[in-house]
Amino acid sequence: MLTVKQSKLLTATGPGTPMGDVMRRYWLPALLSWELPEPDCPPVRLRLLSEDLVAFRATDGRLGILEEFCAHRGTSLWLARNEENGLRCVFHGWKYDVDGRCVDQMNEPTPFAEKIRLRSYPAVELGGVVWVYMGPADERPPEPRFAWTQVPESHRHVTKVLQESNWLQAFEGGIDISHVPILHRSLTTSSAEGYATTDPFVAGSDLRVEVDPTDYGFRYFGVFALGPDETYVRAYHCVMPFTQIRPDKRDRVYGHYWVPVDDETCMTWNWYYSTTDEPLADAERSEERFGNGPGDVDQNTFVAHRNARNGYMLDRRHQRERNFTGIEGINAQDRAVQESMGRIVNRTREHLGPADKTIIAARKMLFDAIQTVQDGGAPPGTGASHHAARATQRVVPNGTDWRAAVLPDMG
Ligand code: FES
Ligand SMILES: [Fe+2]
Structure with a gap:
């Protein structure tokens, strides 16, 4: 038997929760590789540990896993164009690379893209699975070579x-x-x-x-x-x-x-x-x-x-x-x-x-x-x-x- 408090401690894994902090110390299986079959394929939306994310495979084959919503006004990047090594938001054309850096803004006469960055998480591909690490950078464990x-x-x-x-x-x-x-x-x-x-x-x-x-x-x-x-x-x-x-x-x-x-x-x-x-x-x-x-x-x-x-x-x-x-x-x-x-x-x-x-x-x-x-x-x-x-x-x-x-x- 657990108390309500103990049960909550183990079951809640969103950002800032104790169990969420534990989960974020491991590589997590995120997607099957075939869900991102080739460079510039459609991005895929995913939810992990109560965080909404979007994953894409860039033109050069690298994987990007970013927070789902555009830093400009919050449009889902699932709607985005996956083109020339980045996801371009379809609302005003802000574009993000695999590290979440904003690299272009189509609607601004004086772009300030270098100031904008979306949260991004490192990904590796092993065993036909895309794995993501959502924890502190200096605590990243060895790749999950099960x-x-x-x-x-x-x-x-x-x-x-x-x-x-x-x-x-x-x-x-x-x-x-x-x-x-x-x-x-x-x-x-x-x-x-x-x-x-x-x-x-x-x-x-x-x-x-x-x-x-x-x-x-x-x-x-x-x-x-x-x-x-x-x-x-x-x-x-x-x-x-x-x-x-x-x-x-x-x-x-x-x-x-x-x-x-x-x-x-x-x-x-x-x-x-x-x-x-x-x-x-x-x-x-x-x-x-x-x-x-x-x-x-x-x-x-x-x-x-x-x-x-x-x-x-x-x-x-x-x-x-x-x-x-x-x-x-x-x-x-x-x-x-x-x-x-x-x-x-x-x-x-x-x-x-x-x-x-x-x-x-x-x-x-x-x-x-x-x-x-x-x-x-x-x-x-x-x-x-x-x-x-x-x-x-x-x-x-x-x-x-x-x-x-x-x-x-x-x-
Ligand atoms: S909401 Fe994405 S560019 Fe404006
Ligand atoms: Fe069983």
């Missing part, structure tokens, strides 16, 4: 979906292990519907959750008894401030980022990659099982087709016969339960138990990070120690040290 961004394009995949809730709700839902074999349960042996009845996730019992603090957040483990002889272990990472890295049965590692758009909306990023020489298959890229692919999410607005307005297309017959929720798509199921709590869940009324260990650990991690930043320090995960982090899962014989068995595969 392992998945370092493999060839043929071996990685990334999408995003808008979630209609505060970021913390999405994050806490994502790192919550005990819901997985319940919310995502298939009622059949088919894994197309979720975790099949034969999956060790569902067939296992006595789930125990363990957390190991690290210098970037924590590692966590779901340990399931599989009868008298074996134990099933799922090994994850939680990386400051909003990253989950999770295992898959094939040679894949998956992950999410839950990035605040504003205090009532977040962007869920979904990525995964092949850890071997084998490239990803086309069928994997559709993300049908998760409900995150182009068939399930509008690729202009990034709103999922299954959403609160249509009850997530919940089918009660499907719920009786095929899966636990009656909703198709594992991550659509996540969005449904998390959004159903309201935009910001009332944490004064919750009752956490031992199964919620990761949620308790994450809140501690975030409160500590706020304190560290307020004391003038660098929060965890602003180094590069976690860039090679990997997740894994394994069945181990009972009596062996399961931690020693999975740690070498965790990067």
Whole structure:
């Protein structure tokens, strides 16, 4: 349980808020590279940490991320012309370069452009994603070279979906292990519907959750008894401030980022990659099982087709016969339960138990990070120690040290 004040401390990320100051110490995924496909393409509007921004790719290929509104009289630069290495406001022709400097004013007989500058943020492009850094210049962390961004394009995949809730709700839902074999349960042996009845996730019992603090957040483990002889272990990472890295049965590692758009909306990023020489298959890229692919999410607005307005297309017959929720798509199921709590869940009324260990650990991690930043320090995960982090899962014989068995595969 949190007090109203504690909940607000973690959920509010706008300019000048304590958690906003923490978030601004990391590179944030802002856009998919294909949203800015070529030099001089149309600018894209985006909202991050309650700030309205506009992004563009200049004639020379450089990326610009600026505050959205023109310094003259506030016109949105989403309407602007992207031409000759700058965005030109269509109202009176003031033009801005990628650093936000005003370089031309079409309506002034005696231009004073050199006095005008829009707020701008540095951007880098890695893994098919445009990342932005919105914090103090002298605190900028190393580029976010997560392992998945370092493999060839043929071996990685990334999408995003808008979630209609505060970021913390999405994050806490994502790192919550005990819901997985319940919310995502298939009622059949088919894994197309979720975790099949034969999956060790569902067939296992006595789930125990363990957390190991690290210098970037924590590692966590779901340990399931599989009868008298074996134990099933799922090994994850939680990386400051909003990253989950999770295992898959094939040679894949998956992950999410839950990035605040504003205090009532977040962007869920979904990525995964092949850890071997084998490239990803086309069928994997559709993300049908998760409900995150182009068939399930509008690729202009990034709103999922299954959403609160249509009850997530919940089918009660499907719920009786095929899966636990009656909703198709594992991550659509996540969005449904998390959004159903309201935009910001009332944490004064919750009752956490031992199964919620990761949620308790994450809140501690975030409160500590706020304190560290307020004391003038660098929060965890602003180094590069976690860039090679990997997740894994394994069945181990009972009596062996399961931690020693999975740690070498965790990067
Ligand atoms: S409002 Fe942009 S140039 Fe006047
Ligand atoms: Fe889930």
